[in-house]
Amino acid sequence: MTTIARNFQDVHARIVTACRAAGRDAADVALLAVSKTFGPGAVRAAFEAGQRAFGENYIQEGVEKIAALADLRADLCWHCIGPIQSNKTRLVAERFDWAHTLDRLKTAERLSAQRPPELAPLNVCIQVNIDGGPAKSGVAPDQALALARAVAALPRLRLRGLMTIPEPAADFEAARAVHARAKVLFAQLNAAGLGLDTLSMGMSADLEAAVAAGSTLVRIGSALFGARAPKAT
Numbered sequence: 466m467t468t469i470a471r472n473f474q475d476v477h478a479r480i481v482t483a484c485r486a487a488g489r490d491a492a493d494v495a496l497l498a499v500s501k502t503f504g505p506g507a508v509r510a511a512f513e514a515g516q517r518a519f520g521e522n523y524i525q526e527g528v529e530k531i532a533a534l535a536d537l538r539a540d541l542c543w544h545c546i547g548p549i550q551s552n553k554t555r556l557v558a559e560r561f562d563w564a565h566t567l568d569r570l571k572t573a574e575r576l577s578a579q580r581p582p583e584l585a586p587l588n589v590c591i592q593v594n595i596d597g598g599p600a601k602s603g604v605a606p607d608q609a610l611a612l613a614r615a616v617a618a619l620p621r622l623r624l625r626g627l628m629t630i631p632e633p634a635a636d637f638e639a640a641r642a643v644h645a646r647a648k649v650l651f652a653q654l655n656a657a658g659l660g661l662d663t664l665s666m667g668m669s670a671d672l673e674a675a676v677a678a679g680s681t682l683v684r685i686g687s688a689l690f691g692a693r694a695p696k697a698t
């Protein structure tokens with residue numbers, strides 16, 4: 466078995482264990498494999514281990530990887546999980562299946578306008594700055610409902626849920642408490658009729674805390690592919 470295949474087994478086991486501890490069904494937590502900085506060969510190895518959904522942060526890198534793996538395109542689901550500058554919306558609209566980081570209506574409007582008519586609507590999540598962290602990405606929690614309503618009205622987007630990237634927490638309980646705030650917001654938006662099905666939260670270090678709080682999609686990179694080299698600048 467390859468290292469990547471074994472890592473997938475380990476991460477699936479972590480999800481199952483975390484779901485059991487939370488009294489949840491493991492089928493309700495999807496695994497997004499974050500392949501940023503790793504080449505097409507790593508994605509292909511993950512595909513052979515059964516993985517179908519991949520996340521990319523850097524749009525140009527993602528687009529090149531999607532092209533290099535064109536033979537698998539029909540079987541793969543590509544998620545953009547990095548910031549989307551205005552000059553990159555067209556690439557996201559044309560090449561990806563999902564975008565997780567919407568925090569401005571203008572970006573959403575561009576994505577909707579640029580989504581090719583022959584493709585299904587682009588699945589999107591609104592990024593929420595749930596802990597007021599200094600990263601500055603993400604809408605403030607009290608702005609999420611208004612943005613969600615506006616995004617849900619765009620014709621070529623399908624609003625699926627919320628996404629968060631909290632600051633690293635001191636321990637499990639602190640991480641769970643922050644993720645629980647996102648779960649409350651998610652429930653409030655659904656109570657307002659938005660019909661969301663995706664709560665994108667949890668990474669290699671806080672998978673268990675995110676699942677305990679109600680994550681439906683964990684974004685896992687280093688636990689699957691190994692440590693990343695620092696990004697060249």
Ligand SMILES: *Cc1c(COP(=O)(O)O)cnc(C)c1O
Nearest residue numbers: 499522546668669684685686687
């Ligand atoms: C890199 C990244 C991940 C994966 O992080 P790991 O700690 O390697 O699991 C998840 N989400 C986002 C938005 C990322 O940038």
